[in-house]
Amino acid sequence: MIIEYFIGGASDNNDIASKIIGSTQIMDRVRMNRASANKDIVTYYGGHEEKDRLLMNIIRLAKNNEVFTLNLTGHSWGGAAAMDLTNSLEKEGILVNELITLDPVSLFPFLPVKNFRYWVNIYQAQGLLDYISTIPVAGNLIGGLLSTLTTPLPSHTLSDAIATIGGQLGAQRNAVNISCNLDHANAWGMYTIARQKMDSLVVNRSKWVVTS
Structure with a gap:
């Protein structure tokens, strides 16, 4: 079973910003597009503010001896949440198969992310x-x-x-980094680019050069 979590950024789902200006649910639309084209993938959606809940859900699956391949996709603050989740899951012995970050945003820098098989990071040209x-x-x-x-x-x-x-994080060490000129809110456009690259990496089992 392939499980893919889609994590939204500020004002995407149910954080403080969404209560003030409304919920955009950008990443839920990305999730629905992905799910409609791939019936064999189980997809879930949540906001960056639900990071702890998503972590508990994944750990629960593992403890129930569910056999699954885990993919994480996050946009904006959700991209940073996906990176943080990847690091947290390493402590639980759960490997992230595919990590996709779409112009990740965080006020503070991240510790190196290593607990993944493939990582594609799309970021806006700086x-x-x-x-x-x-x-x-x-x-x-x-x-x-x-x-x-x-x-x-x-x-x-x-x-x-x-x-x-x-605070856009830009290119990330250990990821396949792709610079784009898409608007920050265009998560689907960025995901499309990332998905094409990811599929190529998986098919060809390519080894990329680590970006410092």
Whole structure:
């Protein structure tokens, strides 16, 4: 049995942001597209704020001696949650088969992620404002503010400004990294790119060069 968890970012499901501006459920739509095209995959959806619940669900499956292959896909803060889950599952002896992160966002850097078989990381092409935002906390606010001021509204790139404030992680060590010019909110577009690359890696059992 193949199980794939889809984890949403800020305002995706049921976090504080969603209660203020509404729930987008971006990653649930990605999940539904994936499930409709692959009937043999069991899919679940949750927000980044449900990371602990998702962890307990996975551990429960393992303790019930369920035989399953685990895939994790996360967008924005959900990408960071998927990385964190991968590290947490290593302590439980549960290997993540496929890890896909879609422009992951976190205010703080991550410990190296190693508990996976394949990892594809899609991230937005980095500009000056993104580099400013690598300065913890203050840089995020400055970069996000400047991004907002220089972005004509209404514009789809408002989500990019929000991601800059959140702290885009960019390229990740140990992952197959792919830079793209898609809007931060275009999780399905990023997932499509990541899925094609992942399928190629799995079929060819390719070995990639670790990105530092």
